[in-house]
Amino acid sequence: MVSHIEAPEQRLPSPRRPPWASSRASTTRRHRSTRSHHAASPLSPLNEFPVFAHTGDVDVVISSYSGRKEQRYLLHTIILSQCSSFFAVDTKRPPVHNALPAPQSASLSRIGDINSSRSSLDSMDARRLTYVLDWKHTREGDTPRLVQRPIAMSPPPVSRNKPPASSSAFFRSMSNLSALSLNQKPVAPPSPDDQVLRDYDNMFRIFYNYPPTLSTVNIADAYIESKSLLHLAQMYDALDVVGLRIDHHLLAFQGRLFKQIARYPPSYLKLACLAKSKLIYTEALIHIVGQWPQAQSQLVNHVDPLVLDIIEDKVQELEDAKLRIEVRLFRLTLTTSRGERVKPSNAYLEWMAMSLFRQWLAENTTPAPTSILKNSSRPSSSDAASASASVSGPSGRPSSSRALVTTKSQTPQHPPPAHNLGRVYRLLGSTNKEAYLNHEERKRFLKLTPEMYSRDNLKRFERRIDEIKNLARDAVKPLTRNFLELDSGSLMPPPTGRSSATAPSTGGLGYLTCTKVLEEDFPWAA
Numbered sequence: 001m002v003s004h005i006e007a008p009e010q011r012l013p014s015p016r017r018p019p020w021a022s023s024r025a026s027t028t029r030r031h032r033s034t035r036s037h038h039a040a041s042p043l044s045p046l047n048e049f050p051v052f053a054h055t056g057d058v059d060v061v062i063s064s065y066s067g068r069k070e071q072r073y074l075l076h077t078i079i080l081s082q083c084s085s086f087f088a089v090d091t092k093r094p095p096v097h098n099a100l101p102a103p104q105s106a107s108l109s110r111i112g113d114i115n116s117s118r119s120s121l122d123s124m125d126a127r128r129l130t131y132v133l134d135w136k137h138t139r140e141g142d143t144p145r146l147v148q149r150p151i152a153m154s155p156p157p158v159s160r161n162k163p164p165a166s167s168s169a170f171f172r173s174m175s176n177l178s179a180l181s182l183n184q185k186p187v188a189p190p191s192p193d194d195q196v197l198r199d200y201d202n203m204f205r206i207f208y209n210y211p212p213t214l215s216t217v218n219i220a221d222a223y224i225e226s227k228s229l230l231h232l233a234q235m236y237d238a239l240d241v242v243g244l245r246i247d248h249h250l251l252a253f254q255g256r257l258f259k260q261i262a263r264y265p266p267s268y269l270k271l272a273c274l275a276k277s278k279l280i281y282t283e284a285l286i287h288i289v290g291q292w293p294q295a296q297s298q299l300v301n302h303v304d305p306l307v308l309d310i311i312e313d314k315v316q317e318l319e320d321a322k323l324r325i326e327v328r329l330f331r332l333t334l335t336t337s338r339g340e341r342v343k344p345s346n347a348y349l350e351w352m353a354m355s356l357f358r359q360w361l362a363e364n365t366t367p368a369p370t371s372i373l374k375n376s377s378r379p380s381s382s383d384a385a386s387a388s389a390s391v392s393g394p395s396g397r398p399s400s401s402r403a404l405v406t407t408k409s410q411t412p413q414h415p416p417p418a419h420n421l422g423r424v425y426r427l428l429g430s431t432n433k434e435a436y437l438n439h440e441e442r443k444r445f446l447k448l449t450p451e452m453y454s455r456d457n458l459k460r461f462e463r464r465i466d467e468i469k470n471l472a473r474d475a476v477k478p479l480t481r482n483f484l485e486l487d488s489g490s491l492m493p494p495p496t497g498r499s500s501a502t503a504p505s506t507g508g509l510g511y512l513t514c515t516k517v518l519e520e521d522f523p524w525a526a
Contacts, residue, residue: 049208050201052076058091059130060146062200064193071197073204077129083207085237090148091129133196143196143232198225199232206245207238214249219256223271226250230274243275251279258486262287262509266298273303276524279485282517286484289314290422290511306523314515321478321514322421328475329361329428332468349457353464356445357472360437364424422511428472429480437465481514 056074080087202212233242265287272281
């Protein structure tokens with residue numbers, strides 16, 4: 001400690017203080033003096049991200065194509081090697097020394113007086129690696145790569161005599177902007193250079209366990225930024241580290257993410273393959289299988305062939321399951337009180353209930369046929385005659401055939417139902433008795449046979465229809481399961497009085513979501 005002599009000064013007498021007050025004041029002064037001796041100088045270099053001035057041994061300079069923007073990092077070889085296979089191999093190459101000075105970095109000057117300590121740091125570690133972006137050998141639209149630059153043995157001289165060449169153009173542009181109105185300031189989109197700097201900064205931040213600067217408000221922006229960052233991490237073989245962080249970031253959107261996946265399943269499937277996100281991959285795969293081959297053109301030659309094989313296998317499994325369920329539905333039958341199968345000869349009313357259910361099922365599970373007639377709304381006389389000859393009641397009454405033929409021709413003004421199997425099977429699996437074949441439709445059907453219509457017959461007819469519905473609900477359970485994280489309530493049709501599958505719907509998916517994704521279905525686990 002250096003002693004010094006203080007000049008005496010006159011002090012005014014102070015009022016008497018209690019003993020505890022003086023001891024506290026002296027203790028406070030003693031503690032303050034201790035802290036002031038150990039405080040770091042504002043000019044000393046820091047040792048934290050992005051510049052580890054004391055321990056860093058890899059100098060990374062990320063600059064824009066024009067050179068106007070630059071970001072400087074002083075990182076560690078061990079961290080870069082653990083997170084990226086590219087750096088694990090490239091940092092083992094012996095550095096090349098060069099007497100040419102390196103370009104001056106503007107970012108280091110903001111962290112105290114780093115330039116003043118640069119010479120001492122270089123003398124301590126002359127084998128420091130330096131990486132710069134190789135814009136010269138980068139094609140238009142591609143992301144520039146980091147390449148090693150020969151090490152400069154001496155710090156670059158600071159020259160401020162000549163202004164930048166673009167300063168005149170800069171002042172001209174500023175004068176032109178001043179002539180514009182203040183209330184008309186268009187916001188320019190981020191340039192590709194800004195995106196490159198942002199992606200590299202996010203990658204290094206993830207390497208050091210810092211959260212990336214990705215959008216937390218707009219899911220569409222977060223997807224674009226995450227996709228760009230994943231492609232950069234793929235260049236440096238760092239998907240295992242970066243993908244895990246992006247998966248965590250996107251899953252924070254929860255319901256908004258799942259709705260976005262339902263809109264763009266092929267895009268999120270490709271992103272999930274890069275990030276190795278099991279949840280996003282599962283969600284997107286279920287949508288793609290349900291509406292296949294709609295997304296086929298967006299995936300062929302854009303994903304690994306193994307992913308396409310998995311999708312095709314799941315599609316075939318779903319088709320086989322639908323075929324088994326459809327056969328079971330058309331084989332549903334009722335029995336009499338004596339345990340006999342319902343037939344027109346022993347239970348005509350019950351047989352009519354079965355016929356109505358099967359007709360509804362056939363119309364809603366098969367596409368509408370393309371008619372070659374000019375006016376397909378009116379059945380031909382030959383069709384009516386053949387139907388009358390093939391179907392007859394227990395006493396040969398022609399009214400039964402009229403009931404079957406006119407059921408389809410009663411609503412010629414409505415368009416044919418869409419081939420919408422997802423909603424159809426969810427209607428069949430619904431516990432709501434009015435979801436399809438409701439009371440009004442059953443009553444209207446029975447009135448087509450006036451001699452059969454009565455209040456007791458209508459009640460009995462509706463009970464038998466409900467029995468068939470219960471059997472159908474049990475049959476379609478494997479197809480109505482929902483393995484999506486998306487809210488299952490949005491998949492169900494809204495309550496409505498119309499029984500057709502073409503009833504207006506404010507939500508829901510028109511395809512099945514019962515595809516189950518197992519552990520062996522992840523391509524990166526194979």
